[in-house]
Amino acid sequence: MKLLLPGCALLHGGMPNRVLYLLGSAAPPVLGVGSVVESAQGRGWEVCLGLTPTAADWLEDDLGALAELTGYPVKSRHRRPGDVDQWPPADAALLAPATFNTLNSWALGLTSTWVVGFAAEAIGKGIPLVTMPCVNSAFLAHPQLDRSVEVLRGAGVRVLLGEGGFVPNRPGEGRPNAYPWDVALDEVERV
Numbered sequence: 170m171k172l173l174l175p176g177c178a179l180l181h182g183g184m185p186n187r188v189l190y191l192l193g194s195a196a197p198p199v200l201g202v203g204s205v206v207e208s209a210q211g212r213g214w215e216v217c218l219g220l221t222p223t224a225a226d227w228l229e230d231d232l233g234a235l236a237e238l239t240g241y242p243v244k245s246r247h248r249r250p251g252d253v254d255q256w257p258p259a260d261a262a263l264l265a266p267a268t269f270n271t272l273n274s275w276a277l278g279l280t281s282t283w284v285v286g287f288a289a290e291a292i293g294k295g296i297p298l299v300t301m302p303c304v305n306s307a308f309l310a311h312p313q314l315d316r317s318v319e320v321l322r323g324a325g326v327r328v329l330l331g332e333g334g335f336v337p338n339r340p341g342e343g344r345p346n347a348y349p350w351d352v353a354l355d356e357v358e359r360v
């Protein structure tokens with residue numbers, strides 16, 4: 170049974186659920202985020218879904234159903250001053266799929282999207298953070314990508330890139346259905 174307490178995550182059988190912020194940017198695996206929400210819920214997480222504005226645009230027709238599935242509004246924009254935050258505090262956050270743009274913005278501290286703003290601040294708040302990029306081998310060859318991964322790892326973020334995480338495909342050969350969401354959710358359990 171689920172009970173809702175003001176300002177708290179839902180209770181399953183009297184135990185408060187751990188809260189996972191699932192944050193997605195605009196790479197094709199984000200189109201399957203609904204089933205990832207369900208997987209995380211099945212692992213005992215209360216899930217709050219955040220999207221970059223571009224990812225929210227791609228999922229425009231599904232945003233209502235995703236809000237219903239999580240029980241919380243889907244966030245894709247910064248709040249206005251005075252707006253009340255309707256999400257419970259995060260116990261962990263998973264930023265996936267992380268585009269080249271979002272990953273570099275995060276590492277550089279360029280917080281023009283809500284997702285990157287949250288993730289940047291979460292480092293300083295000590296919230297456990299996992300990210301799994303979705304970048305092809307051409308993006309990987311850009312000199313900033315290595316620097317961004319190094320900066321984020323140095324800040325304590327678990328970056329699942331390469332063997333054991335997301336292995337970049339060649340441009341045009343992406344397989345969104347093979348994006349290893351389970352690896353990312355397993356890592357969230359570990360952090």
Ligand SMILES: Cc1cc2nc3c(=O)[nH]c(=O)nc-3n(C[C@H](O)[C@H](O)[C@H](O)COP(=O)(O)O)c2cc1C
Nearest residue numbers: 194195196197221223224268269270271303304305
């Ligand atoms: C069909 C399609 C597929 C894309 N796939 C990727 C991808 O796998 N990785 C990536 O970094 N960008 C990809 N992009 C480009 C991003 O969507 C684009 O850079 C966008 O500005 C990212 O915004 P965001 O990081 O704020 O979500 C794709 C774009 C389109 C239209």
